[in-house]
Each structure stands twice: as structure tokens, then as C-alpha cells.
Amino acid sequence: MRFLAEVAQAGAATGRHVVKRIGIIGTGIMGADHARLLTDAVSGACVGGVFDPDAERAGGVAARSGGARVFADPYALIGDDGIDAVLIASSDATHEEYVLACVAAGKPVLCEKPLAPTTEGCARILEAEAAHGSRLVTVGFMRRFDPGYTDLKAVLDGGEVGIPLMIHHVHRNPAAVPGIPGSALITNSAVHELDITRWLFGEEITEVAVHTPRPSGRAGGTRDPQLLILTTESGVLADVEIFVNARYGYEVRCELVAEEGTVTLDAPPPTSLRRGGLHARELPADWRPRFAEAYRLELQDWIDGTGRGATAWDGFAATYVAQACVAALESGERHVVGMPSIPRLYRG
Ligand SMILES: NC(=O)c1ccc[n+]([C@@H]2O[C@H](COP(=O)([O-])OP(=O)(O)OC[C@H]3O[C@@H](n4cnc5c(N)ncnc54)[C@H](O)[C@@H]3O)[C@@H](O)[C@H]2O)c1
Numbered sequence: 001m002r003f004l005a006e007v008a009q010a011g012a013a014t015g016r017h018v019v020k021r022i023g024i025i026g027t028g029i030m031g032a033d034h035a036r037l038l039t040d041a042v043s044g045a046c047v048g049g050v051f052d053p054d055a056e057r058a059g060g061v062a063a064r065s066g067g068a069r070v071f072a073d074p075y076a077l078i079g080d081d082g083i084d085a086v087l088i089a090s091s092d093a094t095h096e097e098y099v100l101a102c103v104a105a106g107k108p109v110l111c112e113k114p115l116a117p118t119t120e121g122c123a124r125i126l127e128a129e130a131a132h133g134s135r136l137v138t139v140g141f142m143r144r145f146d147p148g149y150t151d152l153k154a155v156l157d158g159g160e161v162g163i164p165l166m167i168h169h170v171h172r173n174p175a176a177v178p179g180i181p182g183s184a185l186i187t188n189s190a191v192h193e194l195d196i197t198r199w200l201f202g203e204e205i206t207e208v209a210v211h212t213p214r215p216s217g218r219a220g221g222t223r224d225p226q227l228l229i230l231t232t233e234s235g236v237l238a239d240v241e242i243f244v245n246a247r248y249g250y251e252v253r254c255e256l257v258a259e260e261g262t263v264t265l266d267a268p269p270p271t272s273l274r275r276g277g278l279h280a281r282e283l284p285a286d287w288r289p290r291f292a293e294a295y296r297l298e299l300q301d302w303i304d305g306t307g308r309g310a311t312a313w314d315g316f317a318a319t320y321v322a323q324a325c326v327a328a329l330e331s332g333e334r335h336v337v338g339m340p341s342i343p344r345l346y347r348g
């Protein structure tokens with residue numbers, strides 16, 4: 001984020017240590033976790049204020065963040081002179097209105113994924129940023145900072161395994177809210193694989209298909225699991241198994257298949273137990289332990305203004321492909337994505 005970089009430079013020039021005061025909107029699981037990281041694990045930042053409709057929850061996070069202010073109005077937080085940048089971790093449907101308010105106020109904003117659940121909502125954000133004239137928005141696709149994914153990309157980009165042909169993704173959660181629509185598996189969960197596939201290969205997804213086996217009896221009527229088949233511009237085939245009621249734990253892994261070899265991204269930690277005829281490794285209950293380092297690096301990058309995070313365009317593109325996948329799920333047919341061309345603000 002250019003603004004945060006400028007603040008840092010100003011601090012360096014005057015010899016003062018500048019701490020950016022972050023306002024957090026939404027202090028549920030992710031908002032609380034980001035507040036903890038900003039307070040304890042990220043340098044150059046503090047939590048300046050929080051808002052959540054659940055005032056008690058907001059108060060608890062503020063107290064654990066060194067006594068941050070609790071705002072009664074999210075727009076007052078966004079407009080406050082004591083808040084340098086905003087982190088949005090409220091529910092998906094609320095992201096658009098808060099991101100637009102941040103852009104209107106000229107404040108850098110890190111918005112949890114998805115940027116917005118609809119392409120229309122994402123497009124309104126692109127228009128607002130274009131009218132502002134520079135990038136303010138970062139999207140919380142934290143896998144771009146996960147050491148496993150960055151290693152995999154380095155091997156691929158270094159040419160060590162040659163031309164990529166296929167990638168197999170597995171994304172499993174232990175349990176989801178019973179009966180959620182099948183589309184939510186795509187827009188809320190598989191959207192990570194849509195982003196990471198674009199990022200890994202540096203190209204767009206052009207065609208999608210979605211297959212469903214008989215649904216798990218544990219899914220309360222949801223079409224779960226699903227198998228997404230994606231084709232990229234150069235002809236790489238990516239399959240994504242998304243299974244949000246897998247019961248046994250949280251797991252994300254993948255295997256890249258290329259002309260000269262394969263690269264496997266397995267689930268950390270590396271420690272495993274051999275005992276009584278078994279070789280076992282503990283699995284986390286959710287994404288926070290699995291991607292702890294990715295969240296920390298993502299936040300540090302945002303605070304430092306290095307700008308490696310996903311842009312509003314990346315947020316738009318992921319939602320655009322997700323919408324094509326939802327159409328493919330509903331029709332049972334293959335869909336051509338037809339991605340619009342990238343606006344000038346996001347080129348290069
Ligand atoms: N990057 C990741 O790996 C990751 C992981 C989990 C969740 N997420 C995303 O983070 C966001 C939050 O997810 P969560 O798991 O923390 O959910 P959560 O339900 O635990 O928290 C959401 C919070 O938003 C608050 N909220 C509801 N309506 C609001 C409004 N109008 N204004 C402000 N706050 C409002 C709720 O009171 C709640 O405290 C979601 O968009 C989700 O998709 C990202």
C-alpha cells in the first residue's frame with residue numbers, strides 16, 4: 001500500500017518510529033485473530049479501534065489489543081483521524097459497503113476474502129478505485145504468503161520441473177453449517193483455489209466445470225463434496241476437491257504435475273508420531289493453525305507497504321470465476337469464463 005509506505009518513509013525521515021493505527025471492522029474469529037497478530041506478532045502496527053455489532057465481542061478484542069477504542073459506528077471508525085488504515089473481517093455480504101467507504105475516505109484497506117460475493121459488487125469497488133486514481137485495496141488471499149505455496153511457485157518459476165500440466169487441489173473442512181447452499185462451497189471456500197491457481201500460473205482461468213458425487217449424509221442436504229475442473233489460458237488443468245464436512249480435520253494440500261517432475265504441498269507441521277504400528281500426524285481443527293504464518297506475513301506485508309498482496313482486480317477475478325463455477329454447478333454444464341480485460345490501474 002503506497003499510503004502506508006509513505007507513512008513509514010515519513011517516520012524514517014524524521015527518525016520517529018511510526019506505528020500505524022489499524023481499525024478493525026468485524027471482531028469474530030478472523031477479526032480477533034488479526035487483532036492478536038497486529039498486537040503481538042507484526043511490527044509497526046497497533047489496533048487503534050474496533051467495531052462489531054456485538055459490542056461485547058468488540059470490547060473483548062479491544063481489551064486484548066492494548067485498550068483500542070470501541071466504535072459504535074463503523075463509518076465513524078473509517079473516517080476517524082486516529083485510524084490510518086482499515087481491516088475488514090465482517091461477514092462476506094458486508095465487505096463491499098465498507099471497502100467503498102474506505103476508498104471514499106482515501107484509506108488503505110485490507111478486506112478479508114471474498115472482496116464481495118458478487119461480480120457486480122466487486123466491479124463497483126474497481127470503479128471506485130479507478131476514480132480514486134491509485135490502489136488502496138488489498139484482498140485477504142493469504143495463501144499467497146504461505147511458505148508452502150511460495151516454495152511451490154519458486155520451484156515452478158525457476159523451471160525446475162519444466163512446463164506445468166496439471167494441479168490437484170484438496171481443500172477439506174471438518175464441518176460446515178448444515179444445509180448451506182452448494183454455491184457457498186465455491187464462493188467462500190474454493191475461492192482460495194481459484195485465486196491460488198491464477199497466482200501460481202500467472203494467467204486466467206478460461207473454462208470451468210463442476211461435478212458432484214452423491215452428497216455426504218453428514219452435510220444436511222448440501223451438495224458436498226464437489227469437484228471443480230478448471231482450464232487455464234495455456235491449457236493447464238486444475239482440479240479442486242472441496243469437501244466442507246470431511247469430519248476428520250482441516251486439510252489443504254496440492255500436487256503440481258509438470259513435464260519434468262511433480263511438486264507436492266503437504267500440510268504442516270512436519271512432526272509426526274510413530275507408535276503401536278501407526279504413523280500419525282496431527283491435523284488442525286480449522287485454518288488458523290494451518291495458515292498462521294501466512295496470516296502473519298500477509299499482515300506484515302500490508303503494514304510495510306510492500307504490496308505483494310492480492311489487489312482488488314484479483315478479488316474481482318476470483319469472484320468472477322467463482323460465479324462461472326456456480327453457474328456450472330447449477331446447469332451441470334461446462335462454462336466459458338470470459339474474463340473482462342484487466343483495467344489499467346492493475347497492469348504491470
Ligand atoms: N482468509 C481466510 O482464511 C479466512 C478464514 C475465515 C474467514 N474468512 C473471512 O473473514 C470474514 C469473517 O469470517 P469469520 O470466520 O471471522 O466470521 P465470524 O462470524 O466469526 O465473524 C464475523 C463478525 O462480523 C460481525 N458482523 C456481522 N455483520 C456485521 C456488519 N454489518 N458490520 C460489521 N460487522 C458485522 C459479526 O458480529 C461477527 O463478529 C468472512 O468474510 C470470511 O469469509 C477468511
Ligand SMILES: O[C@H]1[C@H](O)[C@@H](O)[C@H](O)[C@@H](O)[C@H]1O
Pocket residue numbers: 173188189190192287
Ligand atoms: O472462510 C473459510 C476460510 O476462507 C478458510 O481459509 C477456508 O479453508 C474455509 O473453507 C472457509 O470456510
